Amino acid sequence: MKETKTVKFKVSSIDSLCQGVSKVNDSITFIGKTLPGEEGEAVVYSSKKNVSFAKVKSISKKSPQRQEANCPHFIECGGCQLLHTDYENELEIKKSSLLEIFMRQHKIDISDKFIQISAPRRNLYRNRIQLQYDKRRNLIGFRSEDSKSIIPVQKCDIAIPEVRDLMLSLYSSDWKKFAKKANGHVEIYKKGNEVKTTWDSRYAHEGFSQVFKEMNDRLLALLCDPTLISKYKGRNIVDLFGGNGNLSAFFDGSSLVIDGTPEKFINLVSPCQSYKQINLYADDAVSIFKDAWKEFKDDNSLLIVDPPRSGIKNLDEFAQACKPAEIIYVSCNPQTLARDLKTILQDFSISKIYQLDFFPGTRHYETVVFLGKK
Ligand SMILES: C[S@@+](CC[C@H](N)C(=O)[O-])C[C@H]1O[C@@H](n2cnc3c(N)ncnc32)[C@H](O)[C@@H]1O
Known part of the structure; x- marks a missing residue:
């Protein structure tokens, strides 16, 4: 059985990849789906020297900005990272992410040139999604948060209804017939008025289109x-x-x-x-x-x-x-x-x-x- 290491965390800030940052002595742990001020336990899935990446296991102290994610797969799934807080806070986190990157890379403060444009809605927007499959394990779904497994998400609310419905129907179909490899991916996307599926092709191989x-x-x-x-x-x-x-x-x-x-x-x-x-x-x-x-x-x-x-x-x-x-x-x-x-x-x-x-x-x-x- 694989050994797992559990660490205690105390999030002091959010990094530019929107992960919580917890520093204990000389070691830093990045924990996705946590917020500043939060404390708890996380399971390490990757580490190098004094830097670890961990998945949240339990939270003993919650941020007032935490909210219940409206997706049952949120913690496991690698698709979304910010459903545990409201949209206003998501926008703040994204703004800080960009300002921090420019400050770190160029030592310039771009705040006086910065304008943020929010989205008209938080779900039902993506007209193209990609699912991973593993034929031997009979698994199809999104890559997990730690990229090590496949989460069989049947209903994904960020997809537009036509794409979401086709995705759902895939689970009850004989999908292995179309999957050419042992491990691969399938893309479901809307092109014109048609919803299409392509197996194991390069992303948007029939031409790119913006997803929202x-x-x-x-x-x-x-x-x-x-x-x-x-x-x-x-x-x-x-x-x-x-x-x-x-x-x-x-x-x-x-x-x-x-x-x-x-x-x-x-x-x-x-x-x-x-x-x-x-x-x-x-x-x-x-x-x-x-x-x-x-x-x-x-x-x-x-x-x-x-x-x-x-x-x-x-x-x-x-x-x-x-x-x-x-x-x-x-x-x-x-x-x-x-x-x-x-x-x-x-x-x-x-x-x-x-x-x-x-x-x-x-x-x-x-x-x-x-x-x-x-
Ligand atoms: C973010 S999309 C932008 C497309 C377009 N500007 C738009 O708004 O729809 C990036 C584009 O880069 C193209 N692309 C990817 N790799 C490329 C490469 N090696 N050489 C040229 N174009 C490439 C893709 O085909 C895609 O159309």
Whole structure:
């Protein structure tokens, strides 16, 4: 039998990944789903030197900000991290997370440039979900909080009703017939009016779409700023990691949309957009991009970047290749965002930072940074 270690905790703060931080002498324990001021016991699931990660077992002193999560799987499931407190406090935690990352990485206080945009609701929003499966154990569900097992969540309230219903029906179906591997995943998502299922394919392999429709509308509203639109009227702009061109479709000019998705899966939103498939993480990506941009070349234009969680380490090289006057960086990972901004902050300064709560209940959020040439 595997040995488990139980530790006592006393949470002093929340870290940028929204976990409780408990310090005893020289050792630090991170305990998800706890709040400052809380005390109790947790089971360690991973540790290295003086740093441990633990799952809450019992709470002897509760924070006044704790509330009962409205999901029976909350403690076990790795999908949501913030249902144990109300939405107002969730937004505060997310705000502190972003401010702390910028302070730690750049030693800059962004609070005077920061604007938070909350979500219209905390559930029934995700139009795409991914479940893991283990055929031998006959298990299908979400990855557990410690990523070590699969939690058979049948009804997930963050999914939109069509996706939630299909997910529920999967449990009573002969799903193993479709699962090709011993361990793999299935994605359930809405595309147009259809709800689709794909087994063991790359995330969003048929083309990316934002998971929360109304929040995407709010993101587009930020980009539809009249000053910005009139400034780039008739100009050529770049939309890197552009997918179907969601972010550049309404600019009154042309945009070069670049993404790694095969062209056959791309449906550009506007006829003023051109598409080029480039693997933007490849060693020769910048030179291929430079070549593609030659035809559109427009110095002092606008560069929009919206990478996956891994970010874009050589953002400076892409900026040097197209020489924009402004950059809009849309990010779903504040850690890689802060890392990537370091490469351009000598030449560009931040004018505004928006935090959009695209993923209520979870520790995730989108950040949109507006930067202008110094
Ligand atoms: C966060 S999505 C943004 C999509 C788009 N901007 C939107 O708003 O719908 C990230 C995009 O990066 C693309 N992507 C992932 N890996 C890539 C790579 N190696 N090269 C180019 N694009 C990639 C995905 O296909 C996806 O469209």
